[in-house]
Amino acid sequence: MMSNSLFIMKPQTGWGFAGTRCERGEIARFVLFFVLILFSSTSRSQVGVYQTLGSFLAENFETTPNNEALCLNDEIRSELSRVLDRDYRGLRIRYWRDDDRTAWILNEIGKERPITSGIVVENGKIVAVSVLEYRESRGGEVQLASFRRQFIDASLNDNGQLDHRIDGVTGATMSVRTLSRSAIAALKLHAIAFNKSKIE
Secondary structure, eight states: OOOGGGGOOOOOOTTSOOSOHHHHHHHHHHHHHHHHHHHHHHHHHTOEEOOOHHHHHHHHOSSOOEEEEEEOOHHHHHHHHHHHTSOOOOSEEEEEEETTEEEEEEEEESSSSEEEEEEEEETTEEEEEEEEEEOOSSOGGGGSHHHHGGGTTOOBOTTSSBSSOOOOOTTOHHHHHHHHHHHHHHHHHHHHHHHHHHHO
């Protein structure tokens, strides 16, 4: 016969829990586990493809733009290495063009993983910035329109930097820096592509 003591409920006082230390520890571990799962799910939700290349081009060009390639000499690679803060070794870079508008797809490391951005430039100014794919566990707020709008109409100043101030995002310092560098690179590549076409 089972003892009645097994069914005696422990008293509670106010909002506190009057269980044993072991029971309180179990609840604390459960709460911690739940919080970690929630945080992990939130982090993973920032990772993903936000826009396809086809959708990005259709959104920013009235007609299908020409797919072209810009050959990169040592001087251009050296400048890209300086702007992107890494050793840039590519021999050419693809871009899309229709009249005075160009689109550039850049893959640059944020904190640990690449961020694929699409940047549209016209007449030396940025007209659109899109995060096509985000792979970092934090900082996904950079794909929000409210952040990306800061780049619109930005051009290069006399020092080769953006003439617009780009406000940071808490927890996304590296991602903001990466997108800013990509924007500068796109503006420089746009100018090089147009100078090249004038020479030809």
